[in-house]
Amino acid sequence: MRVLDGLALPLLQAPMAGVATPALAAAVSEAGALGALGLGAAGAEGAALMIRQTQALTGRPFNVNLFCHAPAARDSAREAAWIARAAPLFAKFGATPPQTLSEIYLSFRQDDAMLRVLMETRPAVISFHFGLPRQDQLAALREIGATLIATATSQAEAEAIATAGLDGIVAQGWEAGGHRGIFEPAAPDERLTTEALVRRLGRVTRLPLIAAGGLMEGTDIRRALNWGAAAAQLGTAFIPCTESAADADYRARLAGGETVMTPAISGRPARCLRNRFTDWTEGAAPGEVAPYPCAYDLGKALNSAARAKGETGFGAHWSGTGAARARPMPAADLVARLAAEYAAA
Structure with a gap:
């Protein structure tokens, strides 16, 4: 996946709708990882504003994430x-x-206004949670040259992502914080750990895998690559960062874990x-x-x-299961700390 080749550290910041800000996404990308914005709750107008604010802060690639849930x-x-x-x-x-x-929240599958925003702003990476967009939406996004990735919690979901022709898979283990990316929430869930899921998907797909769930430190990124992932996605680690939108109570509760x-x-x-x-x-x-x-x-x-x-x-x-290991600091400092830990591992 070409976007990973340009990273100094094989690290994606999780999109975290409501917590990730343009300042956070830009700081992470500027530090050599891939920042992200969660747009599932933003609406088309809000999404356009957040994307343009991030583009004003960095010329580096960043990821924008959209929800593809079925209507209620x-x-x-x-x-x-x-x-x-x-x-x-x-x-x-x-x-x-x-x-x-x-x-x-309107699903991206029903939101052509959001599609127009993406076509106009042309983010480098676009990711999907809770399922996949319509085929015509995927075709349109390929025309702007975006790297397309989606979350899988199972082998069946990973196979659906591969069949749809996307570029990578976020392998979301049971330890991950925030919404489970399962396509059909009423369906049986194997509740695979991040390691077990990455290892299983590595046997059935050639798409790059991005390990997500319970990863907090540079040593965790190294372990994820040893499981067969091409990169790791960390979310909870970034909640206490200076640039995060998390309030003081949210930050304080992380220590309980x-x-x-x-x-x-x-x-x-x-x-x-x-x-x-x-x-x-x-x-x-x-x-x-x-x-x-x-x-x-x-x-x-x-x-x-x-x-x-x-x-x-x-x-x-x-929050993910590693909450007690979260470290408050500016995002650039956290990426540098993670890089040092990764190099030393």
């Missing part, structure tokens, strides 16, 4: 029951829950630092939770109500 399977009774379940919490914070839920995988915050499985939100959702069966991204509409409203009363434990504090 709306169920008014299920959504009403989920709202009712949360009503006592809202009341505790002197607020009322929303009467109905909205599908707050305990994470859980839950579908209850957004409607899709995602790994989050344990907090009051994850404790509240612990007993919820997947069939109770409103569909993605409608559940996230409720979660965001609940977090806003809690924060208005000084309670910060209801945020979506996405």
Whole structure:
């Protein structure tokens, strides 16, 4: 994959929608790795602004990431029951829950305005999560010369990515923070570790593999390459960086390190630092939770109500299993530290 050849360190910063900023992505790319922006929650107008801001800060390649989820399977009774379940919490914070839920994030598969933004801004690398774009979208993005990669959590997903003609695969292990990239969240999940997934995919595809999940230090990058990956993707390691959008509470919680995988915050499985939100959702069966991204509409409203009363434990504090090893510093310093550790490993 040609974009990897130009990196001083075989490292991708995870896109981390809501946390990665233009300043973070640019700093990582300027330091010799590949910075990234998560655009799944930005909308076309917001995405255009973020891309152009990043391009103003660096002339080096960076990655933009898009969600390719299926439209929500709306169920008014299920959504009403989920709202009712949360009503006592809202009341505790002197607020009322929303009467109905909205599908707050549009899938790239349905978003031709986002496609036009990409055609106009021409980012060097474009990645996909939760599935794959339409074939006509892929064809259009190939015309601008973009390197195209997608997340796989299984061999079947990796084979679908290869069949679609993409350039690389992010092999997302069970340890990874944030949303599980599984194409169909209701399908069985083998929950393969990052190492097991990389080794398995290395036996069935020639596409470059980017290991993701639980990797925090330069020695982890070296281990990932020993498993057969061409590069490693780190996300949680960058959350406490100066340029990150994570708030002070989010940064402070990393030191605790305990994470859980839950579908209850957004409607899709995602790994989050344990907090009051994850404790509240612990007993919820997947069939109770409103569909993605409608559940996230409720979660965001609940977090806003809690924060208005000084309670910060209801945020979506996405994190991988290596959270306790996160090191606060500017992104360029972190990339330099990772490079030194990688060289010494």
